[in-house]
Amino acid sequence: MATEARITRHPVLPPLSDNWVKFTFNGREMIGRKGEMVSSAVFAGGEHVFGHHHKDGGPQGLFCANGQCSQCTLIIDGIPLKSCIIPLEEGMVVQSVEGLPSLGDIDPPEVKAPERLETDVLIIGAGPSGISAAMELGRSGYRVVLVDDKDRLGGKLVLQTHKFFGSEQDCRAGVRGTEIASIIAGELKEFQSVDVWLESVVLAVFSDGTLGVRRPDGYKIVKPRQLLVAAGAREKSLPFPGCTLPGVYGAGAFQTLVNRDQIRCSERVFVLGGGNVGLIGAYHAIQAGMTVVGLAEGMDRCGGYKVHADKIARLGVPIYTRHTVLAAHGRESIESVTISAVDENFKPIPGTEKNFKVDTLLVAVGLSSVNEFHAKAVEFGIPSMLTGDSEEIAEASAAMFSGKICGRKIANSLRGETVEIPADWLEKAEVLKSPGGAVSEYRESKQHEGVFPVIHCLQEIPCNPCMTICPKGLIITSGHPVKGLPQYSGGCIGCRKCVAICPGLAITLVDYRKKSEFPTVTVPWELGDWVVEKGQTVTVTEWEGETIGTGTVISLKAAPGFPSTMLLDLEVHRSIANRVAGVRVQKSEVTAPEKTVPELPVADSAIVCRCERVTAGEIRQLLREGVRDMNELKARSRAGFGACGGKTCEILIPRIIRSEGIDPDEITDFTKRPLFAETRLGIFCGREEDE
Amino acid sequence: MMHEVIVIGAGSIGTPVAMSLAERGVKVLVLDSGMSSGQGNNKCAIGGIRATHSDPAKVALSLHSLKTFSTWKQTHGDDIGWFMGGYTFVSYSEEISRSLKSIIPAQQKAGLNISWRSAEEIAEKVPGINRRGLLGGTFSPEDGSASPMESSYAFYRQAVRKGADFHFGETVKSVKSGDVFTVVTEKASYSAEKVINCAGSYAREVGAMVGVDLPVYPDMHEAGITEPVLRFFNPMVVDISRSEGSANYYFYQYSTGQVVFCITPDPPLQGKGREETSVFLPQVAARMVKLYPRLANLKVRRTWRGCYPQTPDGTPIIGQVGPEGFYAAVGMCGQGFMLGPGVGEVVARLVTGESTEEDTMVLNSMRLDRTFAGTEALK
Ligand SMILES: Cc1cc2nc3c(=O)[nH]c(=O)nc-3n(C[C@H](O)[C@H](O)[C@H](O)COP(=O)(O)OP(=O)(O)OC[C@H]3O[C@@H](n4cnc5c(N)ncnc54)[C@H](O)[C@@H]3O)c2cc1C
Ligand SMILES: Cc1cc2nc3c(=O)[nH]c(=O)nc-3n(C[C@H](O)[C@H](O)[C@H](O)COP(=O)(O)OP(=O)(O)OC[C@H]3O[C@@H](n4cnc5c(N)ncnc54)[C@H](O)[C@@H]3O)c2cc1C
Numbered sequence A: 001m002a003t004e005a006r007i008t009r010h011p012v013l014p015p016l017s018d019n020w021v022k023f024t025f026n027g028r029e030m031i032g033r034k035g036e037m038v039s040s041a042v043f044a045g046g047e048h049v050f051g052h053h054h055k056d057g058g059p060q061g062l063f064c065a066n067g068q069c070s071q072c073t074l075i076i077d078g079i080p081l082k083s084c085i086i087p088l089e090e091g092m093v094v095q096s097v098e099g100l101p102s103l104g105d106i107d108p109p110e111v112k113a114p115e116r117l118e119t120d121v122l123i124i125g126a127g128p129s130g131i132s133a134a135m136e137l138g139r140s141g142y143r144v145v146l147v148d149d150k151d152r153l154g155g156k157l158v159l160q161t162h163k164f165f166g167s168e169q170d171c172r173a174g175v176r177g178t179e180i181a182s183i184i185a186g187e188l189k190e191f192q193s194v195d196v197w198l199e200s201v202v203l204a205v206f207s208d209g210t211l212g213v214r215r216p217d218g219y220k221i222v223k224p225r226q227l228l229v230a231a232g233a234r235e236k237s238l239p240f241p242g243c244t245l246p247g248v249y250g251a252g253a254f255q256t257l258v259n260r261d262q263i264r265c266s267e268r269v270f271v272l273g274g275g276n277v278g279l280i281g282a283y284h285a286i287q288a289g290m291t292v293v294g295l296a297e298g299m300d301r302c303g304g305y306k307v308h309a310d311k312i313a314r315l316g317v318p319i320y321t322r323h324t325v326l327a328a329h330g331r332e333s334i335e336s337v338t339i340s341a342v343d344e345n346f347k348p349i350p351g352t353e354k355n356f357k358v359d360t361l362l363v364a365v366g367l368s369s370v371n372e373f374h375a376k377a378v379e380f381g382i383p384s385m386l387t388g389d390s391e392e393i394a395e396a397s398a399a400m401f402s403g404k405i406c407g408r409k410i411a412n413s414l415r416g417e418t419v420e421i422p423a424d425w426l427e428k429a430e431v432l433k434s435p436g437g438a439v440s441e442y443r444e445s446k447q448h449e450g451v452f453p454v455i456h457c458l459q460e461i462p463c464n465p466c467m468t469i470c471p472k473g474l475i476i477t478s479g480h481p482v483k484g485l486p487q488y489s490g491g492c493i494g495c496r497k498c499v500a501i502c503p504g505l506a507i508t509l510v511d512y513r514k515k516s517e518f519p520t521v522t523v524p525w526e527l528g529d530w531v532v533e534k535g536q537t538v539t540v541t542e543w544e545g546e547t548i549g550t551g552t553v554i555s556l557k558a559a560p561g562f563p564s565t566m567l568l569d570l571e572v573h574r575s576i577a578n579r580v581a582g583v584r585v586q587k588s589e590v591t592a593p594e595k596t597v598p599e600l601p602v603a604d605s606a607i608v609c610r611c612e613r614v615t616a617g618e619i620r621q622l623l624r625e626g627v628r629d630m631n632e633l634k635a636r637s638r639a640g641f642g643a644c645g646g647k648t649c650e651i652l653i654p655r656i657i658r659s660e661g662i663d664p665d666e667i668t669d670f671t672k673r674p675l676f677a678e679t680r681l682g683i684f685c686g687r688e689e690d691e
Numbered sequence B: 001m002m003h004e005v006i007v008i009g010a011g012s013i014g015t016p017v018a019m020s021l022a023e024r025g026v027k028v029l030v031l032d033s034g035m036s037s038g039q040g041n042n043k044c045a046i047g048g049i050r051a052t053h054s055d056p057a058k059v060a061l062s063l064h065s066l067k068t069f070s071t072w073k074q075t076h077g078d079d080i081g082w083f084m085g086g087y088t089f090v091s092y093s094e095e096i097s098r099s100l101k102s103i104i105p106a107q108q109k110a111g112l113n114i115s116w117r118s119a120e121e122i123a124e125k126v127p128g129i130n131r132r133g134l135l136g137g138t139f140s141p142e143d144g145s146a147s148p149m150e151s152s153y154a155f156y157r158q159a160v161r162k163g164a165d166f167h168f169g170e171t172v173k174s175v176k177s178g179d180v181f182t183v184v185t186e187k188a189s190y191s192a193e194k195v196i197n198c199a200g201s202y203a204r205e206v207g208a209m210v211g212v213d214l215p216v217y218p219d220m221h222e223a224g225i226t227e228p229v230l231r232f233f234n235p236m237v238v239d240i241s242r243s244e245g246s247a248n249y250y251f252y253q254y255s256t257g258q259v260v261f262c263i264t265p266d267p268p269l270q271g272k273g274r275e276e277t278s279v280f281l282p283q284v285a286a287r288m289v290k291l292y293p294r295l296a297n298l299k300v301r302r303t304w305r306g307c308y309p310q311t312p313d314g315t316p317i318i319g320q321v322g323p324e325g326f327y328a329a330v331g332m333c334g335q336g337f338m339l340g341p342g343v344g345e346v347v348a349r350l351v352t353g354e355s356t357e358e359d360t361m362v363l364n365s366m367r368l369d370r371t372f373a374g375t376e377a378l379k
């Protein structure tokens, strides 16, 4: 019964439940999955515009898909609510918010004081770091309350359908993020003293040593002996004209729609940002059957791991380095995006503009740590620590180690004794954080007989499952055991396990044993068995995506022991066989820019504060008047006064300050105040979430 | 550098005082520890402005203030969020009805537009208010509200336009009297003929610098603001009944749709702290939702805490105190924002020797050498 805007088949994700319910959106009947977020159901019904802003009538839509920004507010059964965190129920009446919502009358409710409770450790965030810390504390018998605002454990892992880096032994390299989430969630169950609160949001740290938590069954006030902030990171964004149009959103929102709720929210995607998040976002889009028309990166090369960049280049995604986005165009939602080349000062170079027809622009320009609870706790004298992305933006693999280490440190400080913290944990936590290193030169294999792997991985990254999986131990390194470049040392038996496990999809197997003129090249395949068929001629590329010829599909089979990974056997001429690294699936016509570039709006019209619709020009004007106190800047522009509490604009305003040539030290920060997320007044006096 | 007047504190009082002085051509310097105008208690005020007090001096000051607030946009152009929604003190008990009703005649006599309204009428003004036990309330349509932050910046800009100097990020450490006053901060030393103490919560400390004991004891109050929604009620709603842990609370819908609210802890919490506590939201929510059920569905956006610079009798201290040329405009309790522009004018006239008859009446009842015995009916 799925509607058009749903993903009906996915190479990795299992199908979701078939429990459909009816609801209405602006009077139109729609169908959605019971329990999925209302925003997703509305997207699936083909509506991306959730209303129009009361200030200037600008169209509003989903932005964070994470309950933090309120951009997705819809009137649900008469009450304005963030639709991205409200589960869909049969018969819901949903309306867009046109201007300010109205507040309906209700009968006098019962009121009661919230429950107060104590615990040894309160952990905010049940991602890999929070869960790892909880397990260590649980092992020592401490009472832990592990709070997460999502409906399942795992944090960002549950959105990651790709195989993770690292090492097999330390952090399950080669396993997909979604699976790692279920594995560690399962392990956590063993620890009786860990109380998991899902769908619960930490709202504030108070000066009386307590934290306020909104749980589905009501508001709770928790007094911990120790706080651990494992709340992850939030996405940064960029101000450019059109940046608030529905269809422009962060990678996290996109992954939530596509990978968690399996919504086919886009047809044509452009990605801004060549870090791992943007690169993987592009890959996830293609897996979901969308076209990625390009990816722009401001620097000379993508900052993410090279294997990620190469992987999407091979599929046919043009990567525009030294480019930025100038504007998103569209009336009610994004219709096209203009990019341009930038000079060494990141200034756009006139005449280099390109415009692409798209319905989605994914902004993946970095993450910033969610650490405000820690800052408050320190201010109020509550013992507190940071772990995972809240401490330093890194990888899930590193987050698990940093969580474990924190767990033990806390255990030690609470009891004043010493549980050992293995020295290699500290080292691993560091190694797993490593960014990509230098890229070595490509050397073509000269072997034209027998069977052997070709390793198209020439950048040092913390990843080594190919070495540990080889049953003969034939893949070795002369460098660091985890980070060193893998090298094939000869003697391959053709088991193809290295091809199947490599998270970077950077290993192929070439087999000359049957046909030496047309050897078989095995490439890893994660796009589903409907994209290619036996006998088909496909375009093959070398490691960085350059087309080098064609090949014929001989077979496409599941790789035993590697869920959702398939192995694609191609017959390829020996002249190119050793260089084949992948198959191109996007034709260059579909990714070509438009012939003309639309007129560009002035850069100062870019909205910096999306809640209050404050432009870069307005902020600039106040700075030029001499305003240097962020409190004043905010009070006078209203930037940061909106629903999200300044989570987006507080990162953008400093950019404008710098671009005005003002020394950031001249600027006084504004005072942060609760709440972390807007919460209905009734919740504080005994009402429950769904009342 | 020599100034005619140094104002200590750019808060609800200091900034309008400086504005009024500058408008009279007085060379004034304002010193404040904060980084811009109104960062002390001023920005913690929720923005209620009423003239309907019971003390004639406060009435006089507030009427001046009301004029400034209500005409600001026409006169100066900036939007300070003024909204004339009126005030209603609601009653659910005979005792409160009696005490509210008892002061109406005097207020009416003073020319204030206030009267007792039936439960029905109150329910019309506050649609959806809990009718169970509602006995009625006072209503004063000409009172209203404005944004304390926007107002403070607007007054500040006007003061600067008229030639006032503001030095932010400077805390006054000592004041020495002599031929002229020497005012020392961590950054510089200034001299002036006259000094005005508008230091809010720190009034007592600043008074002590010249050997005056100003009985100003701040107590702490928390407040919050919600998301904006379409206007559903106009007046500031005040409930002066007591409940466990709290005395009165009040709330209104700001000109752009947000509901702003605060509560008075009982017994009062003395101190200058500005940190949020876990007590506030459950306490205020229970009372607001009981009184006005639909507020249960309104999302709280932000909370904060500030102080009422309280005096023992709930009335400010305004006038010349201690050494000649030293003045105080302090102890504004829960009303400094609404009193600000009025106090600014009275103090400016006092300092320049132009006090009117009405000013003399005001200053007389706000003298430091009073007994501080009485308490105002509606403080
Ligand atoms: C696109 C993408 C690809 C990635 N690929 C890889 C990869 O290949 N390999 C790898 O190792 N890592 C990868 N990562 C990184 C990895 O996902 C993160 O580093 C890791 O999840 C961080 O773990 P964490 O525990 O610190 O935080 P998170 O996993 O972010 O968990 C934090 C949790 O806290 C919750 N939370 C936050 N605030 C509150 C609050 N106030 N109340 C309640 N709950 C709250 C959040 O909702 C979340 O569930 C990727 C990340 C992204 C975005
Ligand atoms: C929750 C709450 C709600 C309120 N609601 C209202 C309301 O609706 N209406 C209303 O009229 N009032 C209200 N008030 C009361 C109002 O906020 C205060 O009465 C008013 O702000 C006091 O003004 P002030 O100028 O005396 O003090 P402040 O505004 O605090 O100004 C004093 C200034 O002096 C500075 N200062 C102090 N010492 C020094 C020094 N040594 N050197 C340099 N600078 C110094 C401080 O930095 C500060 O900026 C409310 C108060 C609170 C807390």
Ligand code: FES
Binding pocket: A061, A062, A063, A064, A065, A066, A067, A068, A069, A070, A071, A072, A073, A082, A083, A084, A085
């Ligand atoms: S999109 Fe729902 S809160 Fe941000």
